[in-house]
Amino acid sequence: MSSASYGSLLRLPIPQRLALASIPADFADWLDYAAVVALVVFAWGEGPFALAMFALALSLPYVLVGPFVAVVVDRVPIRTVLVVSNLGRGLATLGFAFAGDTAVLLALVFLRGCIDSAFTPARQAAIQASTPEELRGVANGLHQAINQTSKIAGPALGGVLLAVWSAQNIFMLNAALSLLAALIALGVTLPPRPVSDEEKGKFFTESLKGISEFRRSHRLMIALIFSACAYFAFFLYDALIALLAEGFGFGATAFGLSISASGFGGLVGALGAGSMAGKRPMLAMSLAAVISGVTTCAIALSAQMGWSIQLPAFLLVLCFMGGATAFMLVPYRTIVQAEAPPDRIARVFAAGEAVITLTMLSAPLIGSFIASQWGTPVAFLAGGAVLVLLGAVTLASHRGP
Numbered sequence: 001m002s003s004a005s006y007g008s009l010l011r012l013p014i015p016q017r018l019a020l021a022s023i024p025a026d027f028a029d030w031l032d033y034a035a036v037v038a039l040v041v042f043a044w045g046e047g048p049f050a051l052a053m054f055a056l057a058l059s060l061p062y063v064l065v066g067p068f069v070a071v072v073v074d075r076v077p078i079r080t081v082l083v084v085s086n087l088g089r090g091l092a093t094l095g096f097a098f099a100g101d102t103a104v105l106l107a108l109v110f111l112r113g114c115i116d117s118a119f120t121p122a123r124q125a126a127i128q129a130s131t132p133e134e135l136r137g138v139a140n141g142l143h144q145a146i147n148q149t150s151k152i153a154g155p156a157l158g159g160v161l162l163a164v165w166s167a168q169n170i171f172m173l174n175a176a177l178s179l180l181a182a183l184i185a186l187g188v189t190l191p192p193r194p195v196s197d198e199e200k201g202k203f204f205t206e207s208l209k210g211i212s213e214f215r216r217s218h219r220l221m222i223a224l225i226f227s228a229c230a231y232f233a234f235f236l237y238d239a240l241i242a243l244l245a246e247g248f249g250f251g252a253t254a255f256g257l258s259i260s261a262s263g264f265g266g267l268v269g270a271l272g273a274g275s276m277a278g279k280r281p282m283l284a285m286s287l288a289a290v291i292s293g294v295t296t297c298a299i300a301l302s303a304q305m306g307w308s309i310q311l312p313a314f315l316l317v318l319c320f321m322g323g324a325t326a327f328m329l330v331p332y333r334t335i336v337q338a339e340a341p342p343d344r345i346a347r348v349f350a351a352g353e354a355v356i357t358l359t360m361l362s363a364p365l366i367g368s369f370i371a372s373q374w375g376t377p378v379a380f381l382a383g384g385a386v387l388v389l390l391g392a393v394t395l396a397s398h399r400g401p
Contacts, residue, residue, distance in 0.1 A: 030154025141274015
């Protein structure tokens with residue numbers, strides 16, 4: 001058995017090429033984020049409603065379309081899906097440059113999300129098919145680190161480019177990134193998947209076979225429930241970080257630094273989680289939830305009690321919280337790849353993403369209600385308490401890996 005390290009993983013040609021293709025693919029998801037917001041708000045004069053619709057256009061494809069698209073992903077060659085989905089995303093992004101109003105632009109954002117809902121499960125299937133079991137943890141850690149880097153650097157680079165380019169030029173550059181990802185994915189040669197002996201049914205019935213795997217595997221079900229609850233807890237307070245920073249007396253600059261600190265923590269956490277996820281994934285998730293929850297409760301109580309805190313300490317806490325998030329996400333994907341049959345993994349992954357996203361969407365509204373009624377720190381305290389309880393219950397009830 002080879003050592004579970006990133007060096008061991010990147011010495012394998014196919015995982016190496018898959019990771020290389022993921023760099024432009026993931027950056028293509030985030031490079032034009034600032035450009036879309038700038039176009040909608042500053043050029044077209046839209047307000048909060050349009051931004052809320054933009055957030056929904058980014059999220060809903062994984063709930064409404066992903067489980068059905070995954071049926072196709074499970075039936076056709078994985079490399080074909082990787083290439084075609086990147087080409088489709090590129091064409092949809094190119095369409096952004098020619099959108100004349102907010103409705104058309106948001107429709108194209110939704111369309112791109114629908115296409116991306118095929119790429120993401122296909123990448124999970126490719127990791128499962130091309131990566132030795134003992135290296136899947138580090139593979140998921142690497143891909144999460146790439147994704148996290150794109151979330152940090154993509155919008156920042158897009159914002160910088162807006163100073164010298166129009167939004168339309170950024171959309172065209174982003175379309176070219178998807179084309180580059182498709183060209184790299186052409187070289188991802190995967191072994192054929194086992195022939196499925198399942199009877200092909202109606203499309204809707206086939207899509208339900210993903211969620212049926214969670215009922216079959218107790219470990220998979222526990223991991224899904226854990227992840228959905230953890231994301232719900234995170235998003236109770238994620239949108240309120242600016243208000244928490246303001247409560248400590250920090251300004252807009254500190255808020256920007258806090259976002260960067262959280263993102264950097266997520267990047268480091270992803271790499272660290274990858275090294276541990278293949279050994280005891282549920283243990284890693286549970287301990288991360290408890291530690292993150294205690295940290296969140298501590299910062300919330302400090303704000304509630306009016307205690308002062310220095311900016312470096314505040315940034316360190318947010319960095320730590322971001323890292324803990326990765327320690328819950330990376331092991332979950334490792335469990336999916338270990339438990340899901342190769343001929344159903346796309347449906348299993350898409351079903352899980354739909355459940356997690358649907359649960360997550362309600363959290364910001366609940367968190368804002370808590371903050372408006374009892375104060376911002378209470379929303380953080382509620383989220384931290386959910387994480388501590390979740391981690392403690394999982395640790396007490398789960399004895400396996």
